[in-house]
Amino acid sequence: MGKTPQKWPGVELSNDDLMNKKVTQTRYHPKAKFSWTAGEAISRFLNELKEGRLIGRECKHCRKILFPPRMFCEQCFKPTSKWVYIKDTGTIQTYSISYLDKDAKRITDPIYVGVVSIDGAAEKMGIMHYFGEVTKDTIHIGMKVKAKWKAPLERTGSILDIEYFRPLKEGEQ
């Protein structure tokens, strides 16, 4: 003991070894299906999205409008007290221009995505969403944006009922 180690175990394999079955392997696809209960707060949130509205919950204690809504305030650890509608405009807090899809495959048309804080909710509270009608030169942190909603009949009660957030036009609210 107390000696600088000299040998480091591990045998490296290549992608070819695995793909062309040069090493013994076994394959399995698990049966793992879930249906997550949205619960009280998020169910209302989703139903409101279907109606083209964003809703938050107020915590009486810290007086914050929490968004996404929750039935308890995690900072005060108390139940929240009432539903409050908030606007569908906001500010870009951060963003990324992605050339990768969810399986890490390359795409040529980038996806603009980021965090948008929503007007009417407590400071900096918001959601992750896509940004549209922007270019890599126009998008910036601090940009004012507004939700572009899908047509009412296309909405299903999902965050995708908003297609993306787009730059706020002059005079718009």
Next chain:
Amino acid sequence: MKVGIIGIGIAGFRTTTPELSWKELTYEAAAKAYKDAGVDPRKDVKAFVTCAEDYWEGFGIFDEFTPDQIGGALRPVCTICGDGIHGLATGFMQIQTGLVDVVAVEAHSKISDLLTYEGVVQHALDPIWNKPLRGHPFYVAGLEMNAFLRASGNTEKHCAAVVEKNRNNAMRNGIAAYGANVDLNDILTSEKAFDPLKKLDISGLADGAVVLVLASDVAAKKLKRKPVWIRGVGWANDSPSLETREWETAKYAELAAQMAYRLAKVKNPAREIDFAEVDDKFSYKELQHLESLGLAKKGQAGKMTANGDTALDGKFPVNASGGSLGCGDVVEASGLHRVAEVALQLRGDSGKRQLDGVKVGIAQSWRGIPSTSGAVAIMGVNQ
């Protein structure tokens, strides 16, 4: 220093909780526990422990979703992949270091959100040796029941007596999901599931959440709470392989108990302990665990049950709560529920199922098929 339980909160158990998300369900149990302990989790609780497995929840890293509902946002929280009693041991150790003096331990089940329970349990089997055999993984329990009964001399009828006792006990327990006045005949004639296991030998699944607040003796005094003392904890693993493990005895329970008895300075468990809450996910497990814990002599657990020794009014009540058979299998929360029950009994808070004059109780858990992992906690009214 000593560590005790000063707060208990239970939400559920129900076969399904369609109106609550797992966060909301856990918040309910946590709020109850903190009220019971007289603590503000945002100030008084110094660390939090969650017991969870990704595949029960359907998330890649369940730890992310743990803090808010227990008051742990921006606080020391950790997730252990273990049963509730492993979590209790973790909280116990964290306090014993002297670094923190009040710790909350949480475990929950939202198993109704999992649509393919069988698929996930099967996913725990060895990918090379066992998965290719396919079949519902509970065949492992059937094999073990077979080996255990043959080696110990206990019978299927004894196992049925366990089911009868526990499900009837559960009818006195407000949080139980499976209380029923089944009798021996109902159980013995229920359809074969994984022979010799019959359908009614197997616990049904349930949703629920349990939160406990642990405190050092000094902290408990400051909070003016009379704790239920944790006199000893122990946990252990046997071989995970089906091919090289003990089939006849619950080796993990034996080893875990040895460690817990040592810490609790218990030399003769059957005499020094007044009652027990042991894992009974499958009926035969209650008998196997009692014998492996040294609470029943080898081959005698069945007779003890048939004699009524383990009934509510018996010499050594076992699973007064109704166990998993009566309350429901709440996966990793099962062990924490057992600890909660022992604590409630020691406090005199067990309502219609209150045991008389109990002073020392033991709670034991098992992590279910296909694991050979379990933990033990011994609690008492005195240090």
Next chain:
Amino acid sequence: MRKVAVIGAGMTLFRRRLMETPKELCFEASRMALDSAGIEMKDVDAVISGSAPDGFDGVHMKGEYYSDGCGAYGKPYMRVFVGGGTGVFSAISGWYHIASGLADIALIVNEEKMSSCMPHPQSVFAYIWDPILDRPLKPNLVWIFAMEMNRYMTVHKIKKEDIALVAVKNKRNAVDHPCAQLADPNITVEDVLNSEVLAWPVQRLDISPPSDGAAALVMASEDAVKRLHVETPVWMKGVGWCIDSTMWTDRDLYFPEYVASAAKMAYKMAKIDNPRKQIDFAEPYDPFDYKELHHMEGLLLCKKGEAPILTREGVTQRDGDLPTCPSGGLLGVGNPIAATMGVKIGELYWQLSGQAGKRQIPHEIKTGVTNAWGDLMQYGAVAVMGV
């Protein structure tokens, strides 16, 4: 408080794909750690394991599955899992097993086999997001880093060139690490800036790719250290851990509040009130180059926004005043999530006990700090170690 020391360590190579099974990876690292400490499995009182998503290895409750590879047969065994924080948190778990008095000697084994996940381990990262709020957007893991990196860069007006310096430093440092997957003695800032844009501002050479690997530590109480006549015990001086709220879209990502919280907890225990002066070297978690800077600030080793300046001035080089990631970090050695313990706690141990070979910091060092980070930009696990 009972004193706890690391008395041995081991790790396997970190590679994109290793032949060894999860059990074998655990065994190799454990065996090496036991040999390094001069003890056998029978001397070990408790085994702790850390490993990240079960989805990688493809086994539910994988901690149970590979427990025999960790030597947990017949022993008290616990698995901890705090996302990417596991690399340091398992060591913290080892610490409280012993500091509580429940164990005298503990073996901590961290394993990660990402390569078994097909088509790509990235797929598992689809499941770390909230199923209702995030997943419908089909997010890629790189997005989270990109969003955090952008916020950090924008608030402090940091240029990509300065961030790239970290990747260059670490990948070059890694040349001296025998287990390194991504060492490159010739990499330059230009190489990083010219590499493929994955999710702007993140480019390919800003990140560490998936890896297979395992690492293990042996920890002992003060009594055991005396009993075993350990020549170079490295003491756990301070530990801290902290998780931030799940609601990451409600937080400002420019500063890791949770790392600072965990660091304060660790520094308090270690009686450190001036980290920049009292800490001699650091191994902050660096899965991405900007994270080293983000974490240096979170570890209170410099003011907010100051980390890039220290890097530019060479302070964080191996022969600088505050060597940072002398191991080569995750950027250079590899990122098998929980097994990164070998490059963080392991590196602190090897440096402080004089066993770091070619990576040995050329001046006297007494105290080091490390952190591991994970979840949805949430987890901080910090350890201060010293001689």
